[in-house]
Amino acid sequence: MKQTLRFFIALWASKSIILLMRLLKRNATHFPGDVALKIDPNFLSHVSRPSHVIMITGTNGKTSVTNMILDVFAQDKIAVIHNALGSNILQGITSSMIEGTTLTNKSKHEWAILEVDERSSRLMMPYLKPDYVIVNNLFRDSYRRNAHVEFIIGILQNSIPETAHVIVNGDDMFATQVIQQRKHTIFSLQPISDEVTRQDSRIHDGQLCPQCFHPMTFTFVRYHHLSHYYCPQCGNTNRNSDVVAMLSSIKSKQLHLNVHNQTYVVDREVPSVNDAYNTAAVFALFNALGNDLALRSKQLSSIKVVSSRFSEMMVKNKRIVGLLAKDQNPVANSRLCDFLSTQPQWGRLGLCFMNEVHAHEDHPHEVENMAYLYDTDFEYLKESHITQFMLGGHRRYEFRARLIMAGCDPQAMVMVEKEEDEIDKIDLNQVDTIVLMYSTKNIPEGIMLREKLITRIQKEVV
């Protein structure tokens, strides 16, 4: 598209803002894009496009997958345009593109690797025209923004260019719907011999065939709709995978990736089903790019899990675990509940709920829709090793009601007005592990609570 004077004003103004914000030591990952778009709403169609654009989208795992790809590119010393430090919506992506473009609108790098919010993908993909799009999975997410899975499928089907090569999770009957006529690479994770699957979730959106609405038949259900499925009426079933991931056991630290009858091994620091899917997605991308997979498997072996998602430390004899519990997302929270229910080695657990969204404070008139609490599998927390539930903040009574409905012990629930006061009320004699469950919007508060907890343990625990 022809570049206009308006575009250059937007580019120069936003670049000046980045410079200024850097001088002020501010995070220039959203506002510059916002300004550019206000000056030139078609900014993304005017900005210079790098030779290769990879976008990573889907409900869960976007950040992990993006970071893994970026890490490998960094190992190759290839500089790329990315949004790892910024937001994955239009303003964040625009800020990243501004950053990666010269004053004369020449792309500074050959590659752009961008995490893209699936709901917002329609505002970016048609303009930046990604060559490769990874769709890791599609689940229920924020009811406010994302409505339901079908809505997001429709957006992706309409937004991903027909020329793009899509890389999708073959165990996900919804993610595979974005393929349509596009070139594609499919990855999957084989059932693991000692895997404890979850078929009792409150959420299973794939019970009816998305094509013909007939009841689906399942030969294997990992969790929610990640499964081996078959529709007896229309024949809808899992597609053949190009990249098959295998774990010999759920605790195995070696992920085997089978591509064209050749097996590659990736060593993983913290093995999990999610990590296996993420790694398989990245490997499928490298396969689609025609990379040296033996080299890539070695590079992937050296990658560590991002600490903002999971952290674990011992202070005296108490374990402190930090876990990201994405607000408004019932599937991510259900997976977390499942994870916590299967950690008896951590002893008695005290759970600090911090996944209240901050919308109430930052945007006081946008009230969060708490319906997701009723889709989250809090029933998994009925385990006897979970001995304390610390509930604070504006929504504490809604959390309490839902936890009681789920069968959790009301006597184990401690109510405090402010989330930061949860730490003061934990009975340290009753817990071996304290789990801080923060959301994407309150990671700094999570860190603050952890510091407070460390201080208290050091002071009070003998």
Next chain:
Amino acid sequence: MIIEWLNPEGTMLFGDRGNLDVLKTTFPEATFIMTPLYSIPHFTQHPVDLVCVGSMNERMQEQMILWLTPFKEALTQRIQHDQGMLWFGNSCEILGHKIIHSNKETLGLNLYSFVVNQESIKRYNALVGIETKYGLILGHKSTFSLFTKTEDTPSFGKVVHGFGHHLSDPMEGIHDHHMIACSLLGPLLALNPHFAQLYLSEVLKKEVNLAFKDDLILAYEAKKKDFETIKHYIYD
């Protein structure tokens, strides 16, 4: 007691499992019939005390209309005979004359004459409070849909916060005999324990002791405080 949920596999979105939880724990002795899509609804051939339908996606709305159209008369009779029916979330949209989505029109069950206009992308969100004969109903709206031609539709109540059938129409939901349809997400019964107790007692003609009532009331009262601090505001 018999409670029937129509197409639970396809109409259990937006927290509606919470409605089922409330019913199951309040009535542990009840028989719950979960009727699959395209089966003959139990209520059309047998006595059923309460029929429930939950939220669904827009493609499922079309399927529900196809499925239930042959049973339209049974639905009408059920309403006329004061039998209980609850339509949660966007399920109420299929009860109208038609649903307009982009350039496509889908004829509804036509029990009422309203028309539903569905956005393709834009979503209307708001904290919503409705004054009804059961008191103040609380919840959220997160919807693609606005209703027009609602003049002949007996409404559930008048919104005192948020928006109703339409941004400019303060009436919300449907209340016709013992049939209630409300587009609030919540789940309605869990978020509104006073309403749940009153309505269920009325429909079942007996004193109902709602499960988790005290805890749900605490949550309800806390939520009510939103109305003191939150402005009327619609956002996407």
